[in-house]
Amino acid sequence: MTITRTLYLLLTSLATCCAALCWSCTAKGTAAGAGTVTDSVVSTEKSEVFSADSAYAYVARQVAFGPRVPNTDAHMRAGEWLASELKRHGAVVVDQPVTLTAFDGTKLKARNIMGRYNPDSPQRLLLLAHWDCRPWADEDSDEAKRSEPVDGANDGASGVGVLLEIARQLGIDSPSKGIDILFVDAEDWGSEGDSDSWALGARHFAAHPPVEGYSADCAILLDMVGGKDARFYREYFSENAAPELSDALWQTAGRLGHGERFINRIGTAVTDDHVELIKAGIPAIDIIEYNPSHGFNEHWHTSHDNMEGISSETLGIVGETVMTYLRENY
Ligand code: 1BN
Ligand code: ZN
Numbered sequence: 520m521t522i523t524r525t526l527y528l529l530l531t532s533l534a535t536c537c538a539a540l541c542w543s544c545t546a547k548g549t550a551a552g553a554g555t556v557t558d559s560v561v562s563t564e565k566s567e568v569f570s571a572d573s574a575y576a577y578v579a580r581q582v583a584f585g586p587r588v589p590n591t592d593a594h595m596r597a598g599e600w601l602a603s604e605l606k607r608h609g610a611v612v613v614d615q616p617v618t619l620t621a622f623d624g625t626k627l628k629a630r631n632i633m634g635r636y637n638p639d640s641p642q643r644l645l646l647l648a649h650w651d652c653r654p655w656a657d658e659d660s661d662e663a664k665r666s667e668p669v670d671g672a673n674d675g676a677s678g679v680g681v682l683l684e685i686a687r688q689l690g691i692d693s694p695s696k697g698i699d700i701l702f703v704d705a706e707d708w709g710s711e712g713d714s715d716s717w718a719l720g721a722r723h724f725a726a727h728p729p730v731e732g733y734s735a736d737c738a739i740l741l742d743m744v745g746g747k748d749a750r751f752y753r754e755y756f757s758e759n760a761a762p763e764l765s766d767a768l769w770q771t772a773g774r775l776g777h778g779e780r781f782i783n784r785i786g787t788a789v790t791d792d793h794v795e796l797i798k799a800g801i802p803a804i805d806i807i808e809y810n811p812s813h814g815f816n817e818h819w820h821t822s823h824d825n826m827e828g829i830s831s832e833t834l835g836i837v838g839e840t841v842m843t844y845l846r847e848n849y
Contacts, residue, residue: 529805538811544665548781568843570684571835578672578680578745578829586652587675589627589705596628601702604683608690610634610700615729622716623706629704631724636689638730640697645735645801646685646841648742649706649720649792653806657711658820670825673808673816674707677745677829681838683765688842696849699735703792714790721792725799726745737764738803740793746816747830749808750779752786752838757804760797765804771847780836787811806837 558747562761584600585593605612615631632650652671682700689698703724709717728734743749751772753765772781786809793803808816818824 535801537541539840555634558658567711567848568638569688569838571831572700573687574680574684574830574834574838575829575831576680577683578676578834579776579826581650581676581679582670582672582826586654587650588652588668589708590625594657595628597650598632598704601679601683602632605632605634605679605686605700608634608683608686609693610636610686610690613695613729615724615727617720617723617727619719619723619749621689621705621719622710622713627708627710627719629720629723631704631720631729632702633729634686634700635697636699637697638693642849643697643699643735644680644845645699645701645796645803646845647701647702647703647721647738647792647796648682648741649675649718650679651675651704651707651720653707653820656820656824661821661822664822664823665697667822669820669822671707672825672829673743673745674824677743677834680791681741681834681841684838685842685845694845694849697847698849699804706792717790717825718792718795721795723803735801737761738793738796738801739764739768739841740791740796740803740805740807741841742791742805742807742813743816743819743838744806744808745829745834746808746818747833749816749830749833750782750810751806751808752782752784752811753810754791754805755788755812756790756794756797758785760793761804762801764802766846768806768840768847771844772836775839775843777840780833806841837840 584597587594587597613633620626621631653669656669657665704720706718757765769781769783789809791805793805796803818828
């Protein structure tokens with residue numbers, strides 16, 4: 520090994536250590552466990568960080584409302600339920616109803632819903648997922664199905680399901696710093712090739728925070744985190760905006776034995792809700808199933824994005840990783 524290389528390695532490890540110490544999203548805190556749940560039945564038999572069964576039940580519950588497409592009854596009822604679940608788990612709920620204009624001119628009665636833990640803490644982690652469904656299964660191989668709405672079991676409900684289980688855990692054992700769980704609306708009423716047409720709810724939240732002076736140290740978006748055998752690469756925009764946070768999550772996954780699912784390599788750039796937060800100055804990452812060689816999960820924007828494609832194992836891997844990260848840092 521040459522002196523230059525030795526020096527380089529020393530400097531890079533020093534830089535990594537400094538980044539880990541200085542980065543507010545990766546400062547060490549306390550770890551804690553919680554009870555188990557199957558739907559709404561809480562058991563104290565086994566202490567665990569995150570219940571995959573509970574997250575799965577939360578996904579199924581959302582899908583049972585029907586497609587949560589803005590301006591539908593299913594959407595309205597699901598929104599009420601999400602707010603009530605966050606309240607039930609001890610969060611201070613901040614509602615943000617808004618009418619947004621979609622690319623096709625449709626007025627969308629949208630609603631961002633945020634549940635806050637330790638709302639007065641200046642150190643905050645923002646966790647988010649979109650809760651709306653795509654109005655058209657336009658990627659379906661069957662042309663007849665392309666005008667029908669999707670169930671959004673993976674695209675929408677999976678991220679929300681994991682976050683509801685995290686909310687349940689935080690309700691049992693409160694974090695020592697601030698954590699906000701945000702369900703953003705109107706992500707999926709977009710047009711392919713028009714990147715500004717997506718993520719309308721997140722854009723509105725970033726431009727008009729519902730809490731005066733709102734900010735977060737960093738944010739983690741969960742999107743399509745329930746697919747069978749899903750692999751998660753380090754999404755490209757995330758990597759540029761919050762490399763240390765990305766590193767911390769993939770390191771945590773590796774430490775927990777999930778290195779085969781959380782692939783520690785830079786992936787493709789995916790336009791998603793996190794980009795709106797990044798533009799507003801909040802470092803954000805997106806944990807999303809997008810394979811650099813074949814793209815999204817095969818059920819993406821099709822009539823097959825239903826409960827049959829949901830794996831409680833994948834939900835558990837993602838949930839345990841995020842939950843461990845936040846228990847160690849918040
Ligand atoms: C992610 C999930 N997105 C929609 N559902 C955003 C997106 C839209 C990503 C089009 C790539 C292309
Ligand atoms: Zn989608």
